[in-house]
Amino acid sequence: MFELMHTPKANGLLATLSRKNYDELIPQLDPVTLNFGDVLYEPGSRIRNVYFPADSVISLLTVADTDRAAEVGLIGREGIVGIPIAFGVSTSPLRAVCQGAGAAMRMEVAAFRRVFAKQPRLQAAVFRFAHSLMSQVAQTAACNRYHRVGERLARWLLMTQDRVKRNEFRLTHEFLAKMLGVRRVGVSQAASILQKRKVIRYTRGNIVILDRAALIASTCACYEFVNRIYAEQNGGGKRRG
Amino acid sequence: MFELMHTPKANGLLATLSRKNYDELIPQLDPVTLNFGDVLYEPGSRIRNVYFPADSVISLLTVADTDRAAEVGLIGREGIVGIPIAFGVSTSPLRAVCQGAGAAMRMEVAAFRRVFAKQPRLQAAVFRFAHSLMSQVAQTAACNRYHRVGERLARWLLMTQDRVKRNEFRLTHEFLAKMLGVRRVGVSQAASILQKRKVIRYTRGNIVILDRAALIASTCACYEFVNRIYAEQNGGGKRRG
């Protein structure tokens, strides 16, 4: 019932806290399981909770027009969902939606604000993450502008793998298309190429990464670039090799 | 010599400070004139100063590949250049370059860190701006992905006009192309259309906005969207009508 992932230490930000700060935070944390598609907040509406993902993965989406959106950020165990709260702002222009089901620690905004104000070390960790996230968003802007669907697909799969720490996960082409802001057909074609090369394998919403090195080779430099920034901020926290 | 623009009050963030905080900040501020093309910081290198623009305008650029970059943010009197410092980070993955010459207040990073740590109100103002900037970057990501050169050009001109508070400024098509991440030819064509419609007028690097309303009509919703977020954070600070 209360597995490893449902403990605060499973989140990177919380894991860096001192014993004292940690004890202060614990009673406010609510272990939850996020399901695929859960919306944590909508653009413009008030943010009610912040989330510290464990093995869940959350997408930040920007809305362009009524029906067009694109992912600009991906948050996993290394971060927190609800950065605007840390900035003293109560809403976000983005949509936060669960892309990979899994565990997370939830905390009400009011409680978070109280604890946050009292804990400089938590502030430092959160702001460092804010910097990483900002970098990710900026790089994604350029990536969306310049790089091919195939490269972006590869990047997205890698980023997901880094966060869920598994090489198999459930995702349809349709969903990937929504994230990348392209047609489903575009994803199918790019994925098909990767499958022929035995880099990935997939069937009806199930994707397996067979050759991570080859996947890295087929993505753009954006992947490593953002990764390095995260590693610097998380004190050299390495990802799987 | 020491004109209106070279006084701290000319910057929106500084203008909101209390008398006491303001007096504490003043001795650390260095009035400077930024010239077109001045690089305030390079990706990866240490940030040495933060800047509070008055009527100068600074672009934040993301580097995609060796020779390709795209603007993801535009900062004027409403903000501060050097947000990573507020996050406790010493470098930025972005390039900050002066796009519109003018006045700014400069402050050494060490001095800023000291004052910043002591002034909750300054922190609040800076973090609110960070939120606006983040929103701008995210929206730009989607805008770059979905919207046409013509719309993006119009948006860029409007954002610039908002910050310099003039309807005439110096910019070549070549430069605009670099900012938008498109070919110079693409800008020339889009600009030509706007000129035929008497929305703008230009000759050899000089651009005049003739019909602001028409320019707003030809841009995408991204412009108003980002504007609203800025207005909310700056306490309803209205831009020109």
Next chain:
DNA sequence: TTCCTTATGTACGCTGGGGAACATAACAAC
């Protein structure tokens, strides 16, 4: 004036991805 540099105009073929439609295949419910 003349020359040179820089800014803008215009044309041409190419391609990645968009929109749309339809075919196939795998699973689920019955």
Next chain:
DNA sequence: GTTGTTATGTTCCCCAGCGTACATAAGGAA
């Protein structure tokens, strides 16, 4: 099994923007 639903494969046309090349024109320097 049968049927319905959902995921993926494939095709066709279209166009915005790319890369490139070259023409014109406006200003500066002599």
